[in-house]
Amino acid sequence: MHTTQTCYGTRPSTGLDIAAPEEAWKLGTQLLMHVMRARRVPATGVSCGDSPCAECLAPHLARVVTAVARREPVSFVLPAFPGKSPNPSKVLGPMPDMAEQRSLEFLATLCERIQREYAPGARVILCSDGRVFNDIVGIRDVDITGYQHELSAMMARISTSSLATFNLDQVFEGLSFESMRERLMLEYGESLEALRNAVRAGGEPHRLYCGITRFLVEDATRPDGTASRSALQRECRRRAYEVIRRSQAWGRLLEAHFPQSVRLSIHPQTCGSEKLGIHMMETADSWLTPWHGVAVDMGGRFVLLKRIEAEALGARVVAREGRASHYELTGAS
Template sequence: MRPPGTVGATSTKGDAVSDPAAPDIELAAVEVLREVLAHQRRPRDGGCAGRVCLRCVRHHLDTVRSAMESGRRIDFVLPAFPTKSPNPAKVLGPLPDLAEELALRFLDGLCERIAAIHPPGAAILLCSDGRVFNDLLGVSDEDVTGYVRGIDRMIKRIGATHLEQFTLDDVYSGAGHVDMRAMLSSGYAPTVEELREEVRAGGAPLAMYRGITRFMLEDLSGPGYTGTRSALQRHCRKLAYGVIQRSKAWGDLLGQLFPAAVRLSIHPQPCATDKIGILLADTPDVWLTPWHSVAVETGGRYTLMKRAEAEAAGAALAYRAGRPSHYVLEPAAAGTAPAPAPAPAHREPWNRACA
């Protein structure tokens, strides 16, 4: 046994040199992951336990610790902010609004809190996947471009210095949009039959398939659809495989391009897997996102709701800079609206980010 005061020294018996800072880095890395996992988006029966899942902490600890040991910032990759839903019963229009702004402020604030633990800081690369599958949603490439540019302007306007966008256009610069999607699919996408086998096995792939099918059905059942609901359901079940196929391709490409980043997802993720599901908002539906909904303010707090639900509850439309921004629901009327989920345990709740 070494005498006191010799920690880190090399003994004459060939003991390895120990780093006195290693325990501090380990504890700091755990604290960083606790900040992230406080907002974890979990599936039902996904295997996670406790307010902060220790199994997920252990699974991602090496990636975070590696960045901290090298003295570099901690990078996160989040495929998100694709394009607004084409269904006017869910959203205010094709451009980002307060729902996105609140989510961006939350993500930037999360990086600020990580910087208080790890001074080199953190950054989140928002890997917009709108161009990846917008044709399956019936959304034009022009609308995707407008949405991406709107997010860029919003990031600059609110001073979200820890956020940056990355799109399919950055990967295949100069190619046409149809060709971009074809190159992505041919290089990285699994076959539909492989996906069908995963879905048949149940668990997380089945939950993902059902969730995306439901969203496709909602997105495509707008006022422009004139067919039967059963026909649309069959169509959406088929389209869901295409969305999952391209999403997996995009995810695999990002993993190749950013191997040292911590991978986040807007979808619920099973315990101790490669991605951490993250909540971008307080909402009673864990699948609801800012681009499928509107922000609703009640008594200084915000939640997400579908536009039709907000209007049915008596919420009033609010404007910013002459454009529709969000809804305001008087507290007396809020009892008729769906109850928002409890705020995740963190120091800067999303629903007060703009209060």
């Protein structure tokens, strides 16, 4: 990608470029930095984690500046909030809980920070991808439906206009869930062989493949399991390819629907990636997400952990509205 260097960062030459004044580039950079402060990067291999460089900003800045120059809200697309992990050692149950609530509140607060500096503000479109691959990861369609409904109710309780939802049900309305997935792959899918070649070449595709495989193994490792560890790993490696294929197809669909939005991700992203990884909750694990963990109140400060980790620390379950919500660790600071 050709770029033009300015005192406010790098101007990528993309189809989104417009004749934006220097003030728009300066303000756009300031707004994007709010997101950069919460970015999710790999545990190793990124030297500019605390101080994003021009290469980090380049894939996203033109979209922000375009919105600023047009005095429109800055739009972010986040494929996330798919559905809770089916592994009871990681989560409290199939419905959204305090982990999702705190994450939604973070995103709403992020938009509020942007609006303080830029009146049109920002919006985050939560593109729930649970229906895309739930049959592969072992989550029932009925649980995906329940999760999506409760997530919408949670957003209504937060009373924010900066968050919106988008899912496969809206794209292929009226089709069966299986037909929705088939249509997605028919229209936007990549061949399995092309993905295998990309993973073999190493780099980002291989890192993503390893991360997804690890998640699948964790979700499938349960006390009532009968498969050997090696057999489980083989099966999860096979399924990881299909999860990635469908996730990429979903990403292409989102690009077609939201071409001017900044693309966020819940996976760690390297410097210069077309996706911007973002943490919505404090966690020591660069891969852990609210739907693979639980919120733990550490004395007024919520931290994301796996359920088994929270219980190992001696944390107790806190219920809200008749359902387990989060954990509380007495005496933590």
